[in-house]
Amino acid sequence: MFQFEGPSRKITHHPPFCEMIEEVPISELDPRQIKQLESADELTQRNPTYAREIYGAILTQRPGCLELRKKLRALQINSLQTNTKGLSGLLHKVTSAPFMFKSDDKNPEGTLAKAEGLIDKSPSNVVAHQMLAGAASALGMSGTAVFAYETIQKLEPENLKNLKSLGSAYIEAGNTEMAIATGNSIKKINPNDGDAEEIMKKASVAMAMNKGKWEESEDFRTQLKDEDEAQALEQASKNVNDAKSLEELIRQTYEKVTQEPANLNHYRQLSDYYQRYGDLQNAIAWIQEARKQEAGQGDVSLEEKERQLTAEYFDQSIETWEKALAENPDDQAAQASLEQTRVQKVEYQRTQLESLVQRYPNEYGYRYELGMLLFEKESYDDALPHFQLAQRNAKVRLDAVLHLGRCYSRKGFHDMAIEQFESLKNEIQVMDDRKKEAIYELGCCHESMGNQEKAIEEYKLVYSADISFRDVSDKINAFYESNS
Structure with a gap:
C-alpha cells in the first residue's frame, strides 16, 4: 500500500467521546416528571409562560424526549403568533443569525441546549433550528433531527438546502416514504435537481433492502443466532x-x-x-x-x-x-x-x-469528474468530450453544460460557448449560483467578441441578483463611469 511521509512529529487522530442520547416518549420519563407535565398541560391556556418553563426545564433534564420537545415547540410557536411584534420581530429573526450562533462539534449536547434556548427566545430562528438538527444528528437522535428540519420547512417551504437535509434525515431515520415525498417536493421547485434524484434513489434502495430483510420477521432478534450477536449488532448499528x-x-x-x-x-x-x-x-x-x-x-x-x-x-x-x-x-x-x-x-x-x-463507459458521472480534473489542468481539448458525454447523467448535466461552455470560451470559441450559456440561462428558472455563473460567462463572451452592450446587459442581470458576485460590481461601475 502507498505511504506518504509526514512531519517529524506523529499526529494521531482520536475522535472525541460523544455519548449517544436515546429518544424516549413521555411515558418513559420519571413518574414525578410525568406528573409535573400533566399539571403544566392544564395551564397551557391560562398560563402558557409557566407551562413553557416547566416543559423546558424537564426537556433540559431529558433532551431525548422528542414528544415533549414537540409539545414545547407548539406552545412556543403559538406564543409567537399571539405576541407578534411586527417588523421588529422580523428584524430579530433576520439580524441575529450571523452574529450569535456557533456550533461546538466537540460538545453536541451543549449545542443542543444552546439551540433550544435560542429557539425559546425566537421560535422562528432558522439558524437555531439548524444547530438543533446538527447536534441531534451527532447524538444519534434521528427523530429530533427530522423534527428540526420539518420545523424549518414550515418556516421556509422553498428552502432547497433544508429540503435536501430533511430528505437525508428521513433516510437516516428509516422513513423512506417521506424521503421520496421530499425529493418530489424539491423537483417541483427545481425539476432538474440532481440531489433530489439521488435522495429518491437512496430512499428506494433502502426501502427495497428493508422489505427484503425484515418483512417476514416480527422481531429482528429471531433472525440472529443468539442474544450476544443481537446485542453486538445493536451496538454496531448506533453511531458509535x-x-x-x-x-x-x-x-x-x-x-x-x-x-x-x-x-x-x-x-x-x-x-x-x-x-x-x-x-x-x-x-x-x-x-x-x-x-x-x-x-x-x-x-x-x-x-x-x-x-x-x-x-x-x-x-x-x-x-x-x-x-x-x-x-x-x-x-x-x-x-x-x-x-x-x-x-x-x-x-x-x-x-x-x-x-x-x-471500463465503465456508460457511467457518465465518472466522465464529469475526469472532465473537471482536466479542466482544472487547463487541458480543455481533453476535457471537452467528457463534458459532452456527461450531459447524459441527470445529476451533473447542468454543470457539464456550464463547463462545456467554459472549455469553448477558454479556447476562444466564444460563439459556441454562448450557445451553451444561453441554454443554461433559459433552462434554469431560479437565479441560483449556477445560473449566475452561466450569465456572467455569457457576458464575458460578448465582451471578448467586442459586443459591449450585450455584455453589460448580462452583467446587469447578475448585478441585480447579487452585487457581490465576482467582479460584476466593478464591471457595472466602470461602464457607467465611462458613459457619464
Whole structure:
C-alpha cells in the first residue's frame, strides 16, 4: 500500500467521546416528571409562560424526549403568533443569525441546549433550528433531527438546502416514504435537481433492502443466532464514535473476518470502523483485502470506496503538511513535501478516473469528474468530450453544460460557448449560483467578441441578483463611469 511521509512529529487522530442520547416518549420519563407535565398541560391556556418553563426545564433534564420537545415547540410557536411584534420581530429573526450562533462539534449536547434556548427566545430562528438538527444528528437522535428540519420547512417551504437535509434525515431515520415525498417536493421547485434524484434513489434502495430483510420477521432478534450477536449488532448499528467502543467493535469484526473470510460485509465494516477511528491507512488496507477476495474482484462499490478513502488520505496528508508549514514557513522540506503530495493526489485521481471511464463507459458521472480534473489542468481539448458525454447523467448535466461552455470560451470559441450559456440561462428558472455563473460567462463572451452592450446587459442581470458576485460590481461601475 502507498505511504506518504509526514512531519517529524506523529499526529494521531482520536475522535472525541460523544455519548449517544436515546429518544424516549413521555411515558418513559420519571413518574414525578410525568406528573409535573400533566399539571403544566392544564395551564397551557391560562398560563402558557409557566407551562413553557416547566416543559423546558424537564426537556433540559431529558433532551431525548422528542414528544415533549414537540409539545414545547407548539406552545412556543403559538406564543409567537399571539405576541407578534411586527417588523421588529422580523428584524430579530433576520439580524441575529450571523452574529450569535456557533456550533461546538466537540460538545453536541451543549449545542443542543444552546439551540433550544435560542429557539425559546425566537421560535422562528432558522439558524437555531439548524444547530438543533446538527447536534441531534451527532447524538444519534434521528427523530429530533427530522423534527428540526420539518420545523424549518414550515418556516421556509422553498428552502432547497433544508429540503435536501430533511430528505437525508428521513433516510437516516428509516422513513423512506417521506424521503421520496421530499425529493418530489424539491423537483417541483427545481425539476432538474440532481440531489433530489439521488435522495429518491437512496430512499428506494433502502426501502427495497428493508422489505427484503425484515418483512417476514416480527422481531429482528429471531433472525440472529443468539442474544450476544443481537446485542453486538445493536451496538454496531448506533453511531458509535468514542475510541474505546470502536476498538471493541474492531476486535469483534476482525474475529468475524477470520471466521468468515469470504464475507465481504465484514471487511467493509472493519474499514468503516477504522475510518471512524481516524486510521485511514488501515481503512484503505481492509477495502483492498476485500477486493482480493473472489466475490470482491468485480465489486464496483468496493473500488469506489477505496478511491474515496484514498482521496481522504491525500487530503489529510496535505492538511498535515500545511499545518507544519504554517508553524514553520521557512521549512523547505515541508514545502517540497506539500507540493509533491498535491501532485500525487492529482495523478492518482487522473489514473483512477481514466481507468473507470475506460471500463465503465456508460457511467457518465465518472466522465464529469475526469472532465473537471482536466479542466482544472487547463487541458480543455481533453476535457471537452467528457463534458459532452456527461450531459447524459441527470445529476451533473447542468454543470457539464456550464463547463462545456467554459472549455469553448477558454479556447476562444466564444460563439459556441454562448450557445451553451444561453441554454443554461433559459433552462434554469431560479437565479441560483449556477445560473449566475452561466450569465456572467455569457457576458464575458460578448465582451471578448467586442459586443459591449450585450455584455453589460448580462452583467446587469447578475448585478441585480447579487452585487457581490465576482467582479460584476466593478464591471457595472466602470461602464457607467465611462458613459457619464
